[in-house]
Amino acid sequence: MFENHTINFDILKQRAFNLRWATVPEGVIPLTAADPDFPSAPEIAEAIIRFTRDRYLSYGPPAGLPEFKESVARFFQEKRQIPASPELLFPVDSAAFGIYVICKAFLQAGDEAIIFDPVDFLFRYSVENVGALAVPFAIPATDEAVDFDRLEQLVGKKTKMICLCNPLNPTGKVFTRAELTRIGELAVKHNLIILSDEIWSDIMFKPHVFTSIASINEEIRNQTVTVTGYSKSYGLAGLRIGTVVASNTAHYERLFAASLHTSTIHGANVLSQVAVVAALDECGYWLEGFVSHLQRMRDLITTGLNSIEGFHCRTPEGCYVAFTDIKATGYSSADLAARLLSDAKVAVVPGSKQWFGEGAEGFIRMSFATSENVISEAIQRIKQNLNS
Structure with missing residues (x-):
């Protein structure tokens, strides 16, 4: 292949x-x-063809197709050890937009969010486009240890969020469970939202193992909003599809309101959702x-x-x-x-x-x-x- x-x-x-x-x-x-x-x-193309054969391409439910929500929840439950609920996740038109939605939901003008350096530009872009300040935290591009004491020094009165990219684009670093626990405990201590971008989580090289920060414990999970996508794993970039996963109803409601899915301004393509179901269930x-x-x-x-x-x-x-x-x-x-x-x-x-x-x-x-x-x-x- x-x-x-x-x-x-x-x-x-x-x-x-x-x-x-x-x-x-x-x-x-x-x-x-x-x-x-x-x-x-091939199963992805075949699923799209089957869906379009009836020639009905109607509006989908704003919160996502039921089969999409069930399939994604099952993935997080079985593959990421997160007790995800279909009712607390929804599709977005890309993981990139998902990052923006999370920033929009939890940041206001004048707030601060800690982002890694180096990291994909989408984090800074999203933070700044909601009027907040992106505060960079250096992550070594070598085997040098992460300076968690320095990370805590960056937390101030205006800090509302820490943006986690795991595995880390562009360095390819995979955060260990111990490192993620340090980040999670810091977020709990200072009541910070953890934006966990996990779009690369399937692309792991032995002997390294991926750990989702929301799987560590309930306290950390309740501070975490997870965003993922399917372009890196399954080659679906042109379908523009991702998922935002909340851990509690209060977070979900803020996120869904920020997504504008209740209107027809934004929403996830139904064909893209069909493709994801095929990818997760068959591929x-x-x-x-x-x-x-x-x-x-x-x-x-x-x-x-x-x-x-x-x-x-x-x-x-x-x-x-x-x-x-x-x-x-x-x-x-x-x-x-x-x-x-x-x-x-x-x-x-x-x-x-x-x-x-x-x-x-x-x-x-x-x-x-x-x-x-x-x-x-x-x-x-x-x-x-x-x-x-």
């Missing part, structure tokens, strides 16, 4: 946008947006094969990157992105990314503040959700170009 011949590059060049095959010049290999090059599982075999392939690609790309002079890539514990320290090359992140694009014909994401925060400078990020052939060719191009 995950060989080079299974990738239809012609279709990717027509449909894969967001810095990928459809937007880069001909001949460029895009290791940019974290989106698989492989087609999604476990596909996800297992995908993660197994990704673990091999992780080893391939990190070995290749670390063979390039001036590059140092810590092996990611989760996520299918390689975050490489390039400071020894003498280039800035933006300058090296520009050179690789123009000369090596490989597109990467620079560690610029606009993407990941100030802590990402001196790094570049590459997605490895593709074939061995593509990764090997990209590494060879980069190595040849920099050696020249």
Whole structure:
């Protein structure tokens, strides 16, 4: 399922946008947006076809299709050890929008929210767009310990939320149960909402194990709102579908009001919900094969990157992105990314503040959700170009 011949590059060049095959010049290999090059599982397409065959594409219930809510609740109960209730979760049109909804529900102008640094720009974007201040907390891109004492020092009278991204994009760090307990206890102590982004939680590399912070204990769970999506696990980015999961009725009501789902301004596509049900209920075999392939690609790309002079890539514990320290090359992140694009014909994401925060400078990020052939060719191009 995950060989080079299974990738239809012609279709990717027509449909894969967001810095990928459809937007880069001909001949460029895009290791940019974290989106698989492989087609999604056949059961997902078949479920959509069955649903549309009757040709009724009516409004769905604002809180989500019953089968969607049941399937997602069962996933959290069985796979994440969270006693999730179908009545306390609802679909959103992407995990990105889910992050924004949580910020909108629990932050006001002048509030503060702690975000990691580096981390995906969507956290800062969402916090700032509701008028709050994003306070960065440095998470080492190495094996260095997280400074939890420093984290507590950042909590002030205006702090209302801590934003957790686990596994952490772009570094690939997976937080241990002990680390999550420290974060959860701090949130309980200071009455902070925990925004737990778990979109990467299926992409775990052995021997690392994912723990959902809401599974640790009831006290921490009641401070937590979980958001997840299905693009990273099942290749559904274009369907724009995610889930927001509350742990109590009071939180759910605030979140659902903030989502604007009670009007027709916002809502989740019914076809996307059908796709998620098929993914969660029928496509476990596909996800297992995908993660197994990704673990091999992780080893391939990190070995290749670390063979390039001036590059140092810590092996990611989760996520299918390689975050490489390039400071020894003498280039800035933006300058090296520009050179690789123009000369090596490989597109990467620079560690610029606009993407990941100030802590990402001196790094570049590459997605490895593709074939061995593509990764090997990209590494060879980069190595040849920099050696020249």
